[in-house]
Amino acid sequence: MLDGTKLYDLDISGASFAKACGGPCTEGCVTLARIGDDAWALGDSKQPAAEPLRFTSEELAVAGIDPVRFGLSV
Template sequence: MLNGTDLYALDIDGASFVKACGGPCTEGCVTLARIGEDAWALGDSKRPGAEPLRFTTEELDAAGIDPARFGLSV
């Protein structure tokens, strides 16, 4: 399993982020991209210059974040 150091060592240049909104996307949306076999980057469309947070699939699941909601498969 990847740890925090491993996750942040992964290159996310060129990662394809997808938005998921809980309502009207006027206030910003959560963005998610697969960045590795068991690795994801989670961003905020309101802060596009901020470094996305990185998670394993297990961590996303524990947080209740389903990649399918973004149109992504695990």
Template sequence: MQNGTDLYALDINGASLLKACGGPCTEGCVTLARIGEDAWALGDSKRPDAQPLRFTTAELDAAGIDPARFGASV
């Protein structure tokens, strides 16, 4: 399992960001990318220049974020 420090050491250049919208996508969407075996980057399409936050699969699960909603498999 990754820890917080390890997650931010992972290179996310070239990661495929997938979008999930809670409403009209004109209002912005949450983006998610798998960046490792047990690592995800979570961003905000309204702030594309902001660095995405990084989480383990267990942390996403604890927050109620399902990668399947983005079209990603765990």
């Protein structure tokens, strides 16, 4: 399992982000990409230039974020 501080050492330049919307996508959507075996990057479609936040799988689960909702396998 990755230490939370090591998540930001991972290269995400080739990450493929998937989008999930809670409402109309004109209001912005959350984007999610797997960036490692136990690592995820969470972004904001309204601010694509902003650095995505990084989480472990356990942290995503605690936050109630399910990668399946984004069409991603766990």
